[in-house]
């Protein structure tokens with residue numbers, strides 16, 4: 001214990017010495033560098049001199065490790081609260097901030113709607129999103145399983161070809177509408193399970209565990225045309241639990257590898273080993289499931305799902321690539337959906353007047369005993385507004401990342417092509433400059449068409465050609481689950497919901513109170 005303390009102190013002292021030295025060096029070099037920059041800074045036709053990436057304010061950067069120290073033990077912020085770190089940095093440094101990743105690669109964060117719009121509008125044929133390096137590196141190390149780093153991490157023509165293999169069946173509204181009966185029956189079973197697992201005070205503890213299972217079930221239904229668990233009598237199958245745990249670990253360890261010191265590139269750190277173990281677990285279990293679905297289909301001669309059918313029919317992919325694709329799409333829909341549902345229900349629970357208004361709308365459109373149809377969903381303006389407003393106030397993915405495809409000018413800065421830009425749409429949505437009463441949950445604002453000019457701000461599924469291919473399916477599913485839950489329960493929540501950042505915003509220990517309405 002004592003040795004550990006001494007070692008932590010030594011590390012802290014070293015960093016402080018290094019920080020002082022770097023600060024001194026910067027101060028000494030400021031004057032000659034300032035003159036030099038006047039000659040090299042970009043200018044426009046009117047000879048206006050622009051500031052460069054190096055002029056953007058931000059936390060002090062050290063050689064090699066850049067600003068990643070801020071999340072270390074003695075740094076300013078917590079690794080599991082990166083969302084709060086950005087909030088603090090924007091309020092200290094302004095609308096544009098610079099961080100530096102390994103080898104001092106600049107990463108620019110922006111919150112101003114004008115800059116977000118400039119970046120998202122410049123998107124070309126092959127928009128570039130920085131890859132998740134740890135996944136890409138793992139996939140490259142397993143050529144026996146993967147021939148590419150996946151649609152999420154690839155760029156250019158390889159990305160476009162992977163994306164075109166599957167998305168038509170995922171993104172066309174016609175194809176998604178066909179899923180309505182399955183989503184309804186899945187939602188009924190989910191609600192049945194919640195009733196079984198409630199305690200005597202009607203509390204469902206750690207609700208996020210169940211909503212993640214719902215995410216898994218629906219992703220499997222979407223991609224494979226088959227469910228894994230069945231939600232029978234409140235029992236969650238061991239397989240489903242293992243898959244959800246594996247994905248939870250993937251998110252946590254990717255987050256640590258990304259925001260912490262990237263030591264995993266040199267040695268196999270604990271986080272990296274955990275990441276590999278969770279990838280392997282997911283792959284092995286899912287491979288068995290895919291094989292069994294394939295076997296059943298060969299015997300019956302029909303495909304259970306048009307999405308799965310389209311993967312199987314693809315002549316450009318071999319079976320290894322098909323499995324790799326399934327292993328990428330299913331995990332992508334588990335925690336993203338699970339977290340989004342928790343945030344949505346939390347906001348509904350905390351606003352009883354909204355909940356009653358929503359209940360009245362649903363009961364008017366589909367009274368007891370009447371099944372919900374696509375027509376009802378189209379007419380359910382308040383239901384849609386509640387979901388839209390939840391995406392604005394508590395988005396699961398509060399940030400979109402892009403690599404600039406050409407130079408851009410913003411606020412006297414010239415950001416060159418190739419710069420990594422993080423657009424903090426989640427924080428921009430809570431900014432009074434963009435929305436009145438920005439931090440309040442007011443679905444009514446979406447009943448007013450004038451607020452529809454927020455195209456580049458409310459982007460829970462991203463934007464442009466790299467937009468999430470699961471968007472339409474998830475939107476339909478959220479509407480059905482919310483409508484059914486509000487019809488069945490008075491939803492309550494005591495206290496404030498705790499959140500952490502694990503690559504996406506994640507709820508912690510969400511205990512919902514679900515009293516039956518009747």
Ligand code: HEM
Pocket residue numbers: 129151152153163170219328329330332333334336337338340396397400401459460461462463464465466467468469470471473474
């Ligand atoms: C509530 C649920 C979900 C949320 C909040 C979500 C959010 C996102 C976001 C923000 C992106 C980045 C888009 C961009 O950079 O512009 C993305 C990409 C992606 N999502 Fe989702 N997603 C969800 C569900 C799903 C589902 C169900 C699937 C599977 C069908 C899926 C598959 C993917 C894939 C493959 C990409 C990468 C697309 C590309 O790079 O071309 N997501 N998602």
